[in-house]
Amino acid sequence: MSKYIFLSICLLAFLSCKENKESNTESNNSLEEKHRPAYHFTPEANWMNDPNGLVYFEGEYHLFYQYYPDSTVWGPMHWGHAVSKDLVHWEHLPIALYPDSLGYIFSGSAVIDWNNSSGLGVGNEPPMIAMFTYHQMEMEKAGKLDYQYQGLAFSNDKGRTWTKYDGNPVIPNSKPIKDFRDTKVFWNEKANNWLMVLAAQDRVQFWNSPDLIHWEFLSDFGENIGAHGGVWECPDIFPLKIEGTEKEKWVLLLSINPGGPNKGSATQYFVGDFDGKTFQLDTEFKDEVEMYDGLWLDYGRDNYAGVTWSDIPKEDGRKLFIGWMSNWDYAQAVPTEKWRSAMTLPRSLHLVQYENSYRLISKPVREASLLFEKENEAEKNQTAFEIGPEGTAFFEISFKKPSSGKTELIFENTKGENLRFGYDSETDKYYVDRSSSGANDFSENFSKPIIYGPRWSKSDSIELELFLDKASLEVFADGGKTVLTNIFFPSEPFQVLKFKSNNGEIESLEIKMRQTKR
Numbered sequence: 001m002s003k004y005i006f007l008s009i010c011l012l013a014f015l016s017c018k019e020n021k022e023s024n025t026e027s028n029n030s031l032e033e034k035h036r037p038a039y040h041f042t043p044e045a046n047w048m049n050d051p052n053g054l055v056y057f058e059g060e061y062h063l064f065y066q067y068y069p070d071s072t073v074w075g076p077m078h079w080g081h082a083v084s085k086d087l088v089h090w091e092h093l094p095i096a097l098y099p100d101s102l103g104y105i106f107s108g109s110a111v112i113d114w115n116n117s118s119g120l121g122v123g124n125e126p127p128m129i130a131m132f133t134y135h136q137m138e139m140e141k142a143g144k145l146d147y148q149y150q151g152l153a154f155s156n157d158k159g160r161t162w163t164k165y166d167g168n169p170v171i172p173n174s175k176p177i178k179d180f181r182d183t184k185v186f187w188n189e190k191a192n193n194w195l196m197v198l199a200a201q202d203r204v205q206f207w208n209s210p211d212l213i214h215w216e217f218l219s220d221f222g223e224n225i226g227a228h229g230g231v232w233e234c235p236d237i238f239p240l241k242i243e244g245t246e247k248e249k250w251v252l253l254l255s256i257n258p259g260g261p262n263k264g265s266a267t268q269y270f271v272g273d274f275d276g277k278t279f280q281l282d283t284e285f286k287d288e289v290e291m292y293d294g295l296w297l298d299y300g301r302d303n304y305a306g307v308t309w310s311d312i313p314k315e316d317g318r319k320l321f322i323g324w325m326s327n328w329d330y331a332q333a334v335p336t337e338k339w340r341s342a343m344t345l346p347r348s349l350h351l352v353q354y355e356n357s358y359r360l361i362s363k364p365v366r367e368a369s370l371l372f373e374k375e376n377e378a379e380k381n382q383t384a385f386e387i388g389p390e391g392t393a394f395f396e397i398s399f400k401k402p403s404s405g406k407t408e409l410i411f412e413n414t415k416g417e418n419l420r421f422g423y424d425s426e427t428d429k430y431y432v433d434r435s436s437s438g439a440n441d442f443s444e445n446f447s448k449p450i451i452y453g454p455r456w457s458k459s460d461s462i463e464l465e466l467f468l469d470k471a472s473l474e475v476f477a478d479g480g481k482t483v484l485t486n487i488f489f490p491s492e493p494f495q496v497l498k499f500k501s502n503n504g505e506i507e508s509l510e511i512k513m514r515q516t517k518r
């Protein structure tokens, strides 16, 4: 190729790239982007699913994620990458991990190898280590069973560039097991070694290692325990103090698809003890798991594959979580054109005593308050509330628990579309009805049936925190004891919030609203 032709091609490529960039910015404000959240993390373009490699290092929260840069549907998986200094404002970074001859890069985790146990660090800086699942498509297509195995990559520049370990895979699939994936690794202080949990079809497996490279199988957990309506995926395990005590229990998070309490994908949890080798489910909790067919981190339909951040400084001490705000039932069909999916708001997880058992509660991270203006209190007896043109706000709402009937919050637009969140005193359940919330014909699995979540609180007052962000509503009820996260696609933003009770007045209704900062 002559130098001239080569230069012309470069110039044309540059111009078309520039044009794309500019049109991206333009279309950000156009109708095409009407469902783009104002304050939830979304990829700039194309397909995203699970959060991966959540790790904190030197003032940055890292968020890697399952990413396919060439389409708005799932495809050969990469790890996309973003960082934040405050968990709520994110900076997009270049793709961190690309597929290679060993396969696509499926879900996994990242840790800081503080003592350079892996020997992969340089100088005094500890390396950042990512452990992920390789998925070899050709092997799967050829009908083999061992097409998933575990790989490692490391970074010596704060996650900006990555090198795959040349001895990959570090855990081959020797059994073989068809679904063998989603490694979550952490330093187990008590056992003084690295611990890994991964999903193996209908159970999880525990492995340990002195150096993140050589792994030994320890035990498994979960066969015939909990919900099994689908394959187990994306586990996580960590100790948590029971609030108000010095006692600690271990919490195991486990995503399952399908088989959630409201169909499709969802995340269940187990509470028990872990002795460094085996996980023992707490007896009372086990009874409840059987009684309720699983206990769920979030009863909404759109919080999946969520896991927690590693290496949060001790002074902070929180267990921080983020989930993928979608559901495999319809994720690839939702009506967004340039990108698909958002993450939930980051949350902190807490364990509380509940009768003889426990509940895992989720609270929005306190940093979420950075997103909103000063609060705006409603006048007494006001039953319609202007949200503003963007359909984004944070609400704190409380009312006396009604003794009968249904009490509803109705988010409306001028097109006659609405999203209803309610409390049903007959069943003592919260619910979300998105059957009239806008576009819903893109998937049969989307709008029906009504989404229910049990009310675990015994208090006389219903306390709600709600985050509305154009196309999603996250409800934290009763201090996070019941959580419902759901997405929807109105043709214009919900600009008014109304209250309705089929049983007279709503007693002691208090409403505070905070508009999103621009």
Ligand code: FRU
Residues within 6 Å of the ligand: 049, 050, 066, 077, 106, 107, 133, 181, 182, 233, 234, 305
């Ligand atoms: C969960 C999941 C994981 C897998 C990844 C592939 O949503 O199915 O089990 O690693 O997505 O993208």
